[in-house]
Amino acid sequence: MNTIFVLIIAAIALFLGYGVYARRIDRDVIQPDPKRACPAKLYMDGVDFIPASRNVLFGYQFKSIAALGPILGPIAAVQWGWLPALLWIIFGTSFIGWVQDYASMMMGVRRDGDTLGALSYKLISPRARNILMLFLYFYLLLIMGAFGNTVGKGLMINPKVPLGMIIVTLAGILAGQMLYKMKQDIVLTSIVAVAISFLGIGISTLPAVSNIFSGLYGLPKSPVVFLTVTRAQFIGTLLVFVFCYLGSVLPIWSWAQPVNYVSFWIIALGMLGGVLGMLIWRPGMGEFPAFTQWSIPTGPLWPMLFVTIACGAISGWHSLVSTSGTARQLECETDALPVGGGAMFMEMVLATIAFLTATVAFGSLAAYKETLGKVAALGVFAEGLARFLDHIGVPHDFGVAYGSVFLTIMGLTIMQLAVRFMRVASAELLGDKVPVFKNVHVGTIVALILTAIFVWIVPWLTIWTAFGAANQLMAGLALLLISLWLKEEGKRNTWALYPSIFMLVTTVAALILLAYNQFKGIAVAKTSQAAIAAALVAIIAVVLIVAAAFLIADGWKALQKRRPEMAKKTP
Amino acid sequence: MLDRVHKKLRRAMRMLSEILYGMTVFDWVRGLRRQRGEIEQLFMLITFGDLIGIPVLPPYYALRLLPYVVPHINRWKHSLLRERDWTDLAELIEGVD
Numbered sequence: 001m002n003t004i005f006v007l008i009i010a011a012i013a014l015f016l017g018y019g020v021y022a023r024r025i026d027r028d029v030i031q032p033d034p035k036r037a038c039p040a041k042l043y044m045d046g047v048d049f050i051p052a053s054r055n056v057l058f059g060y061q062f063k064s065i066a067a068l069g070p071i072l073g074p075i076a077a078v079q080w081g082w083l084p085a086l087l088w089i090i091f092g093t094s095f096i097g098w099v100q101d102y103a104s105m106m107m108g109v110r111r112d113g114d115t116l117g118a119l120s121y122k123l124i125s126p127r128a129r130n131i132l133m134l135f136l137y138f139y140l141l142l143i144m145g146a147f148g149n150t151v152g153k154g155l156m157i158n159p160k161v162p163l164g165m166i167i168v169t170l171a172g173i174l175a176g177q178m179l180y181k182m183k184q185d186i187v188l189t190s191i192v193a194v195a196i197s198f199l200g201i202g203i204s205t206l207p208a209v210s211n212i213f214s215g216l217y218g219l220p221k222s223p224v225v226f227l228t229v230t231r232a233q234f235i236g237t238l239l240v241f242v243f244c245y246l247g248s249v250l251p252i253w254s255w256a257q258p259v260n261y262v263s264f265w266i267i268a269l270g271m272l273g274g275v276l277g278m279l280i281w282r283p284g285m286g287e288f289p290a291f292t293q294w295s296i297p298t299g300p301l302w303p304m305l306f307v308t309i310a311c312g313a314i315s316g317w318h319s320l321v322s323t324s325g326t327a328r329q330l331e332c333e334t335d336a337l338p339v340g341g342g343a344m345f346m347e348m349v350l351a352t353i354a355f356l357t358a359t360v361a362f363g364s365l366a367a368y369k370e371t372l373g374k375v376a377a378l379g380v381f382a383e384g385l386a387r388f389l390d391h392i393g394v395p396h397d398f399g400v401a402y403g404s405v406f407l408t409i410m411g412l413t414i415m416q417l418a419v420r421f422m423r424v425a426s427a428e429l430l431g432d433k434v435p436v437f438k439n440v441h442v443g444t445i446v447a448l449i450l451t452a453i454f455v456w457i458v459p460w461l462t463i464w465t466a467f468g469a470a471n472q473l474m475a476g477l478a479l480l481l482i483s484l485w486l487k488e489e490g491k492r493n494t495w496a497l498y499p500s501i502f503m504l505v506t507t508v509a510a511l512i513l514l515a516y517n518q519f520k521g522i523a524v525a526k527t528s529q530a531a532i533a534a535a536l537v538a539i540i541a542v543v544l545i546v547a548a549a550f551l552i553a554d555g556w557k558a559l560q561k562r563r564p565e566m567a568k569k570t571p
Numbered sequence: 572m573l574d575r576v577h578k579k580l581r582r583a584m585r586m587l588s589e590i591l592y593g594m595t596v597f598d599w600v601r602g603l604r605r606q607r608g609e610i611e612q613l614f615m616l617i618t619f620g621d622l623i624g625i626p627v628l629p630p631y632y633a634l635r636l637l638p639y640v641v642p643h644i645n646r647w648k649h650s651l652l653r654e655r656d657w658t659d660l661a662e663l664i665e666g667v668d
Contacts, residue, residue: 117657129656257598257602261596320661
């Protein structure tokens with residue numbers, strides 16, 4: 001299998017999935033009306049409801065849904081062989097992913113801009129909204145653990161990365177100051193900030209600089225500080241926590257937004273270079289097997305593959321973005337398909353590129369596994385990207401540092417926003433009973449302590465699987481809501497109901513397996529750390545299973561009750 | 572013929588630049604608009620809060636603003652009284668995936 005052939009398959013999926021299937025559902029079932037007023041215009045308040053053009057929203061939606069998820073998932077999933085991962089990315093997107101993103105957006109538009117929380121309350125039961133909140137909190141906690149683990153304990157321990165990361169952050173802060181305080185032009189600001197970032201990444205690869213961090217980390221064999229955490233991993237994660245702390249407590253314009261902005265250019269240029277290198281090189285799969293075996297240490301192909309690759313095929317988070325963000329900005333109903341469906345198919349392309357960096361760039365399962373064992377999934381992507389960049393003349397050392405810095409920054413920008421959200425959520429939830437939670441520093445520190453437990457104790461792949469399950473449960477819930485809404489509207493709903501059943505059954509099966517393995521792990525654990533890690537994940541899995549059981553029961557009842565005529569009675 | 576090609580190229584360039592804008596600074600601009608919108612809502616609340624049952628007696632000078640405020644009253648009420656939960660905050664942390 002050649003790179004070009006994989007890209008052609010993705011292009012065919014794009015054509016058939018978007019051009020034929022999605023358009024048909026849009027035209028025959030949803031029937032968008034370009035003349036109907038959307039909530040963005042009807043309730044325009046300058047806060048939540050503001051109309052924006054289709055192209056702008058496409059860019060916004062794509063950026064909102066495509067982060068590290070579509071990169072990490074496929075890289076972890078190729079352990080079953082390249083074929084199952086590729087098939088799930090393509091069929092998952094074509095039959096489930098776009099359905100959820102597009103239909104939840106349309107549901108939001110037709111239901112006066114209601115978010116997923118309000119829709120769960122109205123369409124299923126009051127309990128369904130609480131269950132959604134539970135999924136959401138675990139989702140964020142686990143994503144913090146997964147990204148913190150792979151960035152702090154994986155990428156940051158490379159002595160060529162930390163200085164680059166610090167300089168890119170400083171360039172971001174400078175960009176914020178230039179724009180807001182010095183009132184400089186955006187183009188000039190971008191050029192200066194990106195040039196400084198590139199220079200910083202270049203400087204961080206110099207032996208004189210990397211030797212400083214090697215000495216600080218105690219390399220080549222970094223000593224263990226506590227549990228199984230080495231000094232390099234400890235310093236790496238501390239740097240991550242400091243970044244997240246500042247991102248959470250400082251005004252968003254001075255830290256999170258400009259760093260996000262500068263990192264966008266670093267990421268975009270890196271991806272562009274990687275794709276160019278890939279097209280010039282055009283490597284084949286080599287000795288990378290199409291299928292390794294049914295069961296690997298992560299678990300059997302079904303159900304574990306379907307929670308390992310979440311974003312890139314289907315992700316529950318997208319439905320939240322689609323309803324609370326994009327649906328309230330659509331100018332007209334006909335924009336929903338290119339924005340919601342189009343962005344999801346673009347994410348499929350991104351996932352395919354990530355899939356290629358883990359397979360064709362290494363050419364064999366042994367080389368892939370060796371890198372995965374050393375530096376986890378993000379390290380695999382950084383190494384794969386560097387091999388592609390080699391072919392457009394970028395030195396390998398710089399390529400690895402560049403890939404590592406851009407993934408680190410990508411992970412950190414997500415983590416700082418998640419900490420911010422958790423801080424606000426804890427203030428809302430506990431602030432009245434425990435007033436200290438209203439303090440921004442306390443809320444942030446509590447969120448970071450919870451993250452640290454996951455980062456330092458639980459292995460990366462276990463967190464990633466649990467995170468995928470929480471995410472896919474949200475997807476199952478969103479698809480169930482869509483089915484209910486369609487039934488209420490008197491429209492055909494099988495195209496959303498069957499994917500919903502598949503997602504819920506698969507995810508609950510994955511959680512049962514995860515809980516079983518973790519409970520078994522407690523019994524055979526050799527260290528107290530392994531036992532605590534297994535117990536922690538097992539408890540989360542059991543809580544999610546119970547929540548999913550309530551959700552399925554409530555959803556089933558609602559599905560039986562809903563009749564098309566109810567559409568007129570429901571507010 | 573050349574004119575048509577030129578038009579198509581211009582349209583494609585505009586589309587690309589809008590997509591890039593959506594990926595880069597749109598969120599930034601949106602944040603600023605949101606900030607302004609929230610301040611305006613707060614101003615409406617402290618001057619015409621009695622419209623939604625908050626006992627704020629509008630002074631004479633506030634009433635002089637009434638003609639400017641009337642077109643926005645319904646949207647303001649909808650925005651202020653809309654029930655919110657965590658999922659409303661989800662859009663603030665875009666890219667967490």
